[in-house]
Amino acid sequence: MSLRELAESDLAITLEDPAGFGWAITLINPAGTAASLRGQSTDISQIIDPDTGQVVSGRLAAVTIRVASLAAAGLTLPQGIAGAESKPWLVGFDDINGQAYTFKVAESNPDRALGVVTCLLEAYNG
Amino acid sequence: MAELTSLIDKQDSFEIVRDQLAAILATETAAQQALATAGGEDPLLWKLRVYSERSNPWEQFLNGPADKSPLVNVWYDNSNFIEAGSSVSERQKTAGTFNIDCYGYGEAADVVGGGHNPGDREAALIVQRALRLVRNIFMAAPYTYLGLRGLVWQRWIKSITVFQPGMDNRSVQQIVGARVSMGVTFNELAPQVEADTLEYVAIDILRAEDGEIVAEADFDYTA
Numbered sequence: 248m249s250l251r252e253l254a255e256s257d258l259a260i261t262l263e264d265p266a267g268f269g270w271a272i273t274l275i276n277p278a279g280t281a282a283s284l285r286g287q288s289t290d291i292s293q294i295i296d297p298d299t300g301q302v303v304s305g306r307l308a309a310v311t312i313r314v315a316s317l318a319a320a321g322l323t324l325p326q327g328i329a330g331a332e333s334k335p336w337l338v339g340f341d342d343i344n345g346q347a348y349t350f351k352v353a354e355s356n357p358d359r360a361l362g363v364v365t366c367l368l369e370a371y372n373g
Numbered sequence: 374m375a376e377l378t379s380l381i382d383k384q385d386s387f388e389i390v391r392d393q394l395a396a397i398l399a400t401e402t403a404a405q406q407a408l409a410t411a412g413g414e415d416p417l418l419w420k421l422r423v424y425s426e427r428s429n430p431w432e433q434f435l436n437g438p439a440d441k442s443p444l445v446n447v448w449y450d451n452s453n454f455i456e457a458g459s460s461v462s463e464r465q466k467t468a469g470t471f472n473i474d475c476y477g478y479g480e481a482a483d484v485v486g487g488g489h490n491p492g493d494r495e496a497a498l499i500v501q502r503a504l505r506l507v508r509n510i511f512m513a514a515p516y517t518y519l520g521l522r523g524l525v526w527q528r529w530i531k532s533i534t535v536f537q538p539g540m541d542n543r544s545v546q547q548i549v550g551a552r553v554s555m556g557v558t559f560n561e562l563a564p565q566v567e568a569d570t571l572e573y574v575a576i577d578i579l580r581a582e583d584g585e586i587v588a589e590a591d592f593d594y595t596a
Contacts, residue, residue: 290545293543293544295544295546295548297476297536297548297549297550298536298537298550299446299474299476299536299550299552301427301428301446301474303476303546303548305544305545305546305548306544306545306546307543307544307545308545309543328489329491330488331484331488331489331490331491331494332487332488333488333489334483334487334488334489335481335489350545351481351489351492353543354543367543368545369481369492369545369546369547370480370481370492370545370546370547371480371481371482371483371489371492372480372481372482372483373482373483
């Protein structure tokens with residue numbers, strides 16, 4: 248096994264281990280197929296600059312998921328859906344206090360060398 | 374020795390104009406909401422949350438967004454003094470610029486019939502709705518002089534600029550900002566020399582039975 252293959256297999260520990268930072272994440276594709284996965288999630292405050300010179304307090308949320316787990320769940324790589332005629336890819340996870348949130352995948356950044364995909368999220372009222 | 378013997382406790386005209394701009398917006402958006410309610414429309418579509426001279430981050434806008442109506446911030450930007458229309462002593466004709474910044478918050482939402490409503494477009498449409506309200510309110514005929522006739526020469530929207538959200542703003546929320554640059558020409562007034570009284574002049578005005586006005590000059594002097 249090459250070092251790259253070893254790194255990918257280690258994702259089961261470094262990314263998905265519930266005893267580590269692995270966090271329960273629900274991923275739903277535009278067709279409505281849902282999968283329960285484990286990965287890393289973040290939801291922190293962020294400053295938004297609308298270019299008016301005055302900033303707005305906002306949030307930055309993202310998840311990182313193992314690509315092999317996506318395939319095993321029967322899902323393809325998520326992507327940001329710009330068109331209004333389609334349902335978006337949705338991501339759901341709880342914060343550390345058990346409050347559930349649902350987001351739309353705004354941008355998907357796959358790392359095909361390591362086998363992970365990081366999705367930048369957007370608030371979704373579903 | 375100080376030449377000014379009275380306290381400068383007045384507001385300058387740019388402060389009066391700035392406050393008047395905010396007051397007009399707050400008054401008219403409330404009136405528009407009342408009209409919308411009376412007409413069976415959703416009043417929130419006519420709601421603006423108006424602030425003046427704010428520089429802190431908009432905290433409650435996103436971290437408790439129960440109210441998603443657009444924000445408006447009125448702030449004074451600059452003044453240019455026009456010599457040609459001014460007097461050297463008392464009155465300076467002033468071309469001031471006031472920025473009216475609008476912020477729209479959009480959230481992607483599910484559409485029951487199919488598809489979804491993208492948050493970036495929603496934010497753009499909301500801020501454009503705010504721009505529509507602001508422009509129509511200030512350019513309405515009753516506000517030709519912003520309700521300050523005698524102080525304000527004219528008001529004119531110089532430009533409207535919508536800012537594209539930066540690529541680094543990977544936020545959960547979709548925010549679009551826009552600026553209405555409002556030019557207002559007005560008089561700035563300065564403290565004057567307090568003149569000594571030379572003479573008191575009293576004039577009695579009498580009205581005759583037939584309506585004729587008869588003025589009687591009565592000079593009371595001490596010399």
